[in-house]
Amino acid sequence: MKKLTFIAATMLAAWMFQACNSGNTEAKHEDAVDSAQAVNKETAPVDKESSDFAVKAADGGMLEVQAGKLAQEKGTNQRIKDFGALLVRDHSKASDELKGLAQSKNITLPDSVGSDYSEHLRDMSKLSGKEFDKHFIDMMVKDHDKDVDMFDKASQNLTDPDLKTWAGNTLPVLKSHQDTAKAIQDAMKNAKK
DSSP, X not given: OHHHHHHHHHHHHHHHHHHHGGGOSEEXXXXXXXXXXXXXXXXXXXXXXXXXXXXXXXXXXXXXXXHHHHHHHHOXXXXXXXXXXXXXXXXXXHHHHHHHHHHHHTOOEESSOOHHHHXXXXXXXXXXXXXXXXXXXXXXXXXXXXXXXXXXXXXXXXXXXXXXXXXXXXHHHHHHHXXXXXXXXXXXXXXXX
8 A cells, every 4th residue: 555655646747847847948758759749739928829839940940950970970971071060050049049948938848759750860970981871961951951941931820929930930040951962862863873
């Protein structure tokens, strides 16, 4: 009976800690992205579309930073390494700006990449040499294609004016990354011929 009481008390304490911590702007759970979206749904700091965009942008930004760090460590092509450094710098800056915005609006952001991205990063970290370079640059082209589309729509359609402006201001950087990634991808394909 004591063990059952202890377990119940522990669970209650954990729940109370979570409830008291709901004002945090970063969620810390098994899948931080799902958790952040759930908190935002409950607290409704801004409209759902705006908070979902902020969570997805934060998740994608963390992915780009971590992938950029991997590229700096594991890349064999100097352009891959340099692009990785650019991603770390630019996406860290954008993430800091987004965190400030989210905090001012009580939007909860994830504190780590979602489970899909973390699995992808784990798999990518096992690659090396030219295999890593190809996988990384293919992923960057695909990711930046999605990001540019998402940020373009957000810059036109979000109802929250601050997030809408942030998306519009971040869009040119993402387009630049998209162009760079495609140029590196094309150069790597041409080098094989």
